[in-house]
Amino acid sequence: MHLFCQESGSGSTLVLVHGFPFDSTMWDPQRAALGEHCRLLTPDLRGYGRSTATAESTYTIDALADDVIETLDSMGVDQPFVLGGLSMGGYVALSIAARYANRLRGLLLIDTRAGADTPEAATGRRELAAKVDATGDLDLVVPSMLPRLFAAQSLLEQPDLVTSVERMMRRSSPAIVAATLRGLACRPDRTDFLPAIEQPTLVIVGQHDAITPPQEARDMAKRLPNARFVEIREAAHLAPMEQPTAVNQVVLDFLRHLDQAESLA
Numbered sequence: 234m235h236l237f238c239q240e241s242g243s244g245s246t247l248v249l250v251h252g253f254p255f256d257s258t259m260w261d262p263q264r265a266a267l268g269e270h271c272r273l274l275t276p277d278l279r280g281y282g283r284s285t286a287t288a289e290s291t292y293t294i295d296a297l298a299d300d301v302i303e304t305l306d307s308m309g310v311d312q313p314f315v316l317g318g319l320s321m322g323g324y325v326a327l328s329i330a331a332r333y334a335n336r337l338r339g340l341l342l343i344d345t346r347a348g349a350d351t352p353e354a355a356t357g358r359r360e361l362a363a364k365v366d367a368t369g370d371l372d373l374v375v376p377s378m379l380p381r382l383f384a385a386q387s388l389l390e391q392p393d394l395v396t397s398v399e400r401m402m403r404r405s406s407p408a409i410v411a412a413t414l415r416g417l418a419c420r421p422d423r424t425d426f427l428p429a430i431e432q433p434t435l436v437i438v439g440q441h442d443a444i445t446p447p448q449e450a451r452d453m454a455k456r457l458p459n460a461r462f463v464e465i466r467e468a469a470h471l472a473p474m475e476q477p478t479a480v481n482q483v484v485l486d487f488l489r490h491l492d493q494a495e496s497l498a
């Protein structure tokens with residue numbers, strides 16, 4: 234399906250995919266800084282932001298990835314691009330790396346992991362999805378998740394950011410949240426695929442990320458043949474929103490190195 238996709242800047246293409254249960258406005262702190270260097274495309278995944286929903290009761294990660302590819306095709310993106318994703322967006326990016334490798338020239342894995350849910354975590358997600366479907370109540374998701382997204386310093390010093398992330402989460406439809414939870418629960422483990430990723434990859438993680446912890450991100454980077462690992466200080470799961478200046482700098486450095494390496498090749 235065709236997704237709504239916000240576009241800024243010009244040049245080579247960088248696609249950034251949002252996490253759960255967010256939308257493409259989470260990349261607003263990246264738009265101006267990264268748009269100076271490239272053509273930044275930020276899709277809203279199906280059912281989120283300004284993209285329409287589909288009727289399936291499970292939104293698999295591979296289906297979300299196919300939507301992204303279909304959207305880029307319809308926008309005429311025919312040259313290899315850099316693809317990045319935060320958390321669930323990272324799962325989508327890894328699905329694209331596994332199934333559409335020739336489309337990519339680089340990968341950004343931000344506050345994410347390659348592993349699947351444990352059986353207990355998957356059961357918990359499915360039970361939560363059933364409750365959200367039955368009640369339509371996002372209070373089953375948002376209040377418990379919100380404080381875990383941020384570093385203590387962000388909670389203390391950036392109350393407006395916390396409020397705007399809560400608003401973004403509450404804009405999601407309960408039925409879509411439930412369908413996504415089911416998709417997250419059945420996503421494949423891509424750990425064994427990591428050594429096959431040839432594209433230069435930047436792994437970024439917030440120092441205090443409790444959802445996808447730094448140690449897991451470091452292990453993921455070690456399995457990637459061509460990866461750089463960066464830990465962002467005083468940030469947690471939403472590093473690009475909590476510490477945009479630091480994250481933008483690291484991403485810009487990565488894009489410049491990629492351009493240089495390609496021009497020498």
Ligand code: MLT
Pocket residue numbers: 251252253254319320321322417444
């Ligand atoms: C996300 O931020 O996309 C979610 O935390 C992903 C997850 O729950 O696995």
